[in-house]
Amino acid sequence: MFKLDHKSILIGISVVASTALLLTGCLSSPSSTNSSAKAQSNELTGPYAGKLGAIDGGVIYPRENGMYTAYVLNEQSTEGINHGRVPTENELNAWNLDALPDGTGLPEGEGSVEEGDELYEANCASCHGDFGGGGHGYPQLAGGNQDKDENGIVKTLKNQRLEPGMDAPKRTVGTFWPKATTLFTYIRDAMPYAHPKSLSNDENYALTAYILAQNGIKIDGEKMTDEYVLNAEKLAKVVLPNNDGFYPNIDGPEGPANVKAFFADRAKNIGAGVRCMTDCKDPGMEAAGAKEAELVRIDYEMADVVPPYSTVRDLPPESEDVTISKAEKMYNESCKLCHSSDRMGAPAVGDVQAWGSVTKKGFDQVLRNSIDGMGGMPPKGGNDSLTSDEVKSIVEFMIDSSK
Amino acid sequence: MMHLKISKIIKGEDVDKTFKSEEATSVSRRDFFKRTASVSAVAAVSILAPGALFADDINIMEHTKWGTTLGDECNYNPYGLPSKYEHNVVRRTSALMSSAGDMHAAISMSPLHELSGIITPNGLHFTRTHNGVAHVDPNKYRLMIHGLVDKPIVLTLEQLKKYPSESRILFLECPSNGAAEWKGPQFNSLQFVKGMMSCSEWTGVRIKTILDELGLKPNARWMLAEGSDGSEMSRTVPVEKVLDDAMIVWAQNGEALRPEQGYPVRLMLPGWEANLCVKWLKRLKFGEEPWYAKEETSKYTVLTASGRSIQHFYANEVNSIITSPCPEKPWTDLKVGDLVEIEGLAWSGHGTITNVDISFDGGKNWREVNLKGLVLPKAWTRFSYMYKYEGKPLLLQSRAVDDSNNVQPTVNQEKEVVGVEGVYHRNAICTWEVNAKGEVNNVQVRS
Numbered sequence: 001m002f003k004l005d006h007k008s009i010l011i012g013i014s015v016v017a018s019t020a021l022l023l024t025g026c027l028s029s030p031s032s033t034n035s036s037a038k039a040q041s042n043e044l045t046g047p048y049a050g051k052l053g054a055i056d057g058g059v060i061y062p063r064e065n066g067m068y069t070a071y072v073l074n075e076q077s078t079e080g081i082n083h084g085r086v087p088t089e090n091e092l093n094a095w096n097l098d099a100l101p102d103g104t105g106l107p108e109g110e111g112s113v114e115e116g117d118e119l120y121e122a123n124c125a126s127c128h129g130d131f132g133g134g135g136h137g138y139p140q141l142a143g144g145n146q147d148k149d150e151n152g153i154v155k156t157l158k159n160q161r162l163e164p165g166m167d168a169p170k171r172t173v174g175t176f177w178p179k180a181t182t183l184f185t186y187i188r189d190a191m192p193y194a195h196p197k198s199l200s201n202d203e204n205y206a207l208t209a210y211i212l213a214q215n216g217i218k219i220d221g222e223k224m225t226d227e228y229v230l231n232a233e234k235l236a237k238v239v240l241p242n243n244d245g246f247y248p249n250i251d252g253p254e255g256p257a258n259v260k261a262f263f264a265d266r267a268k269n270i271g272a273g274v275r276c277m278t279d280c281k282d283p284g285m286e287a288a289g290a291k292e293a294e295l296v297r298i299d300y301e302m303a304d305v306v307p308p309y310s311t312v313r314d315l316p317p318e319s320e321d322v323t324i325s326k327a328e329k330m331y332n333e334s335c336k337l338c339h340s341s342d343r344m345g346a347p348a349v350g351d352v353q354a355w356g357s358v359t360k361k362g363f364d365q366v367l368r369n370s371i372d373g374m375g376g377m378p379p380k381g382g383n384d385s386l387t388s389d390e391v392k393s394i395v396e397f398m399i400d401s402s403k
Numbered sequence: 404m405m406h407l408k409i410s411k412i413i414k415g416e417d418v419d420k421t422f423k424s425e426e427a428t429s430v431s432r433r434d435f436f437k438r439t440a441s442v443s444a445v446a447a448v449s450i451l452a453p454g455a456l457f458a459d460d461i462n463i464m465e466h467t468k469w470g471t472t473l474g475d476e477c478n479y480n481p482y483g484l485p486s487k488y489e490h491n492v493v494r495r496t497s498a499l500m501s502s503a504g505d506m507h508a509a510i511s512m513s514p515l516h517e518l519s520g521i522i523t524p525n526g527l528h529f530t531r532t533h534n535g536v537a538h539v540d541p542n543k544y545r546l547m548i549h550g551l552v553d554k555p556i557v558l559t560l561e562q563l564k565k566y567p568s569e570s571r572i573l574f575l576e577c578p579s580n581g582a583a584e585w586k587g588p589q590f591n592s593l594q595f596v597k598g599m600m601s602c603s604e605w606t607g608v609r610i611k612t613i614l615d616e617l618g619l620k621p622n623a624r625w626m627l628a629e630g631s632d633g634s635e636m637s638r639t640v641p642v643e644k645v646l647d648d649a650m651i652v653w654a655q656n657g658e659a660l661r662p663e664q665g666y667p668v669r670l671m672l673p674g675w676e677a678n679l680c681v682k683w684l685k686r687l688k689f690g691e692e693p694w695y696a697k698e699e700t701s702k703y704t705v706l707t708a709s710g711r712s713i714q715h716f717y718a719n720e721v722n723s724i725i726t727s728p729c730p731e732k733p734w735t736d737l738k739v740g741d742l743v744e745i746e747g748l749a750w751s752g753h754g755t756i757t758n759v760d761i762s763f764d765g766g767k768n769w770r771e772v773n774l775k776g777l778v779l780p781k782a783w784t785r786f787s788y789m790y791k792y793e794g795k796p797l798l799l800q801s802r803a804v805d806d807s808n809n810v811q812p813t814v815n816q817e818k819e820v821v822g823v824e825g826v827y828h829r830n831a832i833c834t835w836e837v838n839a840k841g842e843v844n845n846v847q848v849r850s
Contacts (some may be wrong), residue, residue: 046806059780092555096549246714275760
């Protein structure tokens with residue numbers, strides 16, 4: 001139970017050393033006393049005056065007599081406060097970049113699937129895998145089965161890992177995402193991970209086109225071949241397979257009201273408990289058709305935590321010199337992302353063997369490779385502002401730390 | 404300790420030995436949960452039968468080092484630090500707490516087993532980042548509010564802080580708190596079972612106060628909140644919430660926000676999932692239609708067994724956890740008949756905690772227990788029950804109720820509606836198994 005050697009086994013497969021049905025008796029007893037389950041109502045039940053009706057199904061507390069629950073309000077007039085200023089037209093244009101699913105707000109520009117392929121190989125594949133297939137611990141962008149059932153639901157999204165070995169539902173752009181505009185704006189704003197906002201609109205359209213194509217998406221019935229060129233107008237036409245897979249409906253004038261109605265019926269929609277006090281039977285279990293409760297223990301404990309568990313109160317270990325060298329600092333800033341493990345094909349710092357074969361080439365060659373780039377290694381690790389001498393000191397640090 | 408009879412003074416080193424051997428027998432199954440010598444010293448003395456030799460406590464009999472030397476200068480640490488002895492009271496993380504292959508898009512957990520009261524020290528606040536912790540220059544900070552308002556505005560940090568401020572004690576919880584446990588228990592630790600949450604006093608301005616000045620157009624239904632970090636975190640917020648209790652905050656427990664919490668400014672939506680409370684806040688835009696940002700589509704949506712997903716799932720629902728005992732703080736030093744306080748935390752994003760019940764038999768029978776201290780809406784609330792330890796195995800559970808008529812569900816009740824692949828918004832009742840030795844393990848009662 002406390003073995004650490006299974007730490008690489010992922011969540012989900014850990015069911016069940018079931019034991020002792022200490023509960024069987026009580027849980028299968030006939031329907032329980034229900035001493036104080038309250039009916040849903042708009043009545044206040046708590047210590048503060050308020051009423052239900054918040055959009056999330058919760059309480060709206062009044063602001064009255066200068067009080068808001070236990071807080072004294074600060075309700076002084078702010079008339080004429082006049083701080084700040086109106087943004088200029090250019091400032092607004094610089095920041096007002098969001099886009100809606102109908103295409104409102106998308107910028108001009110275009111890019112082809114083929115251009116996207118090249119950009120993806122150079123900027124994204126090291127993390128998201130070839131063709132968006134994942135595999136490096138980073139999110140998978142393409143793949144998964146998009147087949148639908150008779151109700152139009154992507155079948156694999158119904159997968160439930162109730163037993164070991166069952167397939168997880170796969171959440172990729174093709175199987176799960178509802179809107180394609182999200183893909184464009186997210187890549188533009190947040191990717192590539194270490195250098196967000198470094199690509200042009202044309203490049204972002206190309207990358208979006210490539211990822212949509214890898215997911216087999218058709219636009220207006222047209223297959224996205226290598227030559228397919230994506231732009232704002234076409235992106236707004238994309239209907240992703242799981243477009244209808246989300247509820248409540250938030251679109252249009254009734255959007256907020258739909259949300260409110262949904263959360264008003266929490267017992268039905270998100271699951272709620274019952275306040276039984278004695279001889280309680282688990283109603284959820286009854287609904288599941290189960291006769292007995294199981295006590296499920298941890299199968300594979302996730303104990304690989306950083307820093308390691310400890311509740312000891314003692315003096316910390318003699319602190320070594322914690323001031324880190326300039327080289328190490330630069331390494332942390334510009335290189336560690338890729339070089340802390342071999343996940344992306346980089347020689348991991350500390351891996352004696354990997355660095356043994358690197359240094360066989362001779363230091364000068366290795367330094368040249370670090371400055372000019374090689375394979376998945378961008379020139380100077382992607383940080384142009386480093387001087388050659390700085391790169392040299394970092395490479396020395398990396399080699400020293402891997403002996 | 405009070406009944407100590409001084410019968411014989413044992414030399415310091417012998418006493419130490421006595422304490423050490425006592426410690427060895429009371430050590431829990433894991434050496435990293437070792438009791439400290441001074442704690443077991445108490446146990447060592449108090450379990451001696453009447454008439455037996457009492458060892459005098461060296462900590463009383465001899466002068467202490469700190470009582471016989473000059474301490475540090477009064478302002479030795481211009482920014483104060485915890486005692487060096489508290490160095491194990493830290494946030495922790497694990498590879499499983501990363502949404503990616505490295506720790507820039509990851510979560511670190513608050514050490515709930517070491518916290519007292521309802522306020523989390525800023526350095527121990529749980530942290531979730533999507534593109535690393537951004538370090539914003541406050542002099543270059545700008546906030547833009549625009550869209551469906553009569554008068555759009557840009558504010559510097561100093562201008563923002565000129566608005567009349569309010570302070571509120573509010574919990575923040577990542578909606579994936581407990582997400583590793585949908586299919587069964589995974590971590591044998593309170594810190595990892597429920598540590599994706601913290602509670603602080605936040606200070607800032609109500610957004611409504613600013614909107615009174617800017618003039619919100621009547622057709623505005625949604626607000627886009629956007630962060631300035633590398634992930635440009637954005638989320639769609641309903642205007643109803645904005646006008647009720649949403650705030651823009653710049654302070655946390657009396658000082659500036661920590662970088663990990665969005666320095667210099669974050670959005671605060673009381674009771675709602677922490678991801679919505681966008682950090683390093685840059686822009687608020689009011690509009691008619693929702694934006695469908697990445698973090699409200701690909702992530703932070705709850706996939707149910709039907710194959711369809713709940714979107715715009717805002718509030719963290721009513722929830723509770725027993726914080727003492729817990730796997731990190733077991734009852735291995737108790738003897739039968741000892742009185743011990745069972746303590747815990749309850750919270751609800753829908754309102755105020757009204758009741759907490761606890762069960763010793765895995766949910767068959769329940770008794771209501773006391774709330775204590777401040778009982779505030781959308782804040783951590785402490786509960787307490789004095790228990791006479793019987794040395795018998797227990798299945799300890801707590802169940803919270805709030806003033807919006809929410810009762811915390813069982814694992815099975817939640818599973819029936821949502822399934823086990825929802826990832827987010829798991830608030831099922833937790834179970835600690837206390838065994839005959841007083842060790843505490845994380846288990847689940849389910850079918």
